[in-house]
Amino acid sequence: MIAPLLFALIFSCNSGADSNESEFRNKIKLMTGKYRVVSSTHELCEDAELIIVENDFEKGFFLGQDIYFGPFGAQGSVEEQNPNYCKFRRDMKFSKNKLTQVTELSNCKDKFKKDESISHKSIQLSENMVVVEIVESKLKCVYKRMK
Secondary structure (H helix, E strand, O other): OHHHHHHHHHHHHHHHHHHHHHHHHHHHHHOOEEEEEEEEOOOOOOOEEEEEHHHOHHHOEEEOOOEEEOOOOOOOEEEEEOOOOOEEEEEEEEOOOEEEEEEEEEOOOHHHHHHOEEEEEEEEEEOOEEEEEEOOOOEEEEEEEOO
């Protein structure tokens, strides 16, 4: 009796995450276009275009030239070890209107130790607005869609 209930609970949690990702994907596709900065805390915040790489969401998307999210081929957490470089880990969390991405480089070879880092960034979507935050650089850009 408990096993079917536990299975149903786990399945419903996973399908909720998939549903959030699907809704976010659909929303970001609708929101591609040109944006102007209405508020910023960093020089990287400048008028920009939201584009999906090669019209393929799996490859990620850019807001301008410097703000990138993706790639999205694998859900949740991705971890890879390059024996000649560093260990790479990326976690993504979707909600209907927000994507949070954590990227970490660790266990680097001695000559690449300076590359070790962690980045927490998010993008939040609403009507004609986009808010991007990158925690480590104290970046917060608020964009409004151009008509």
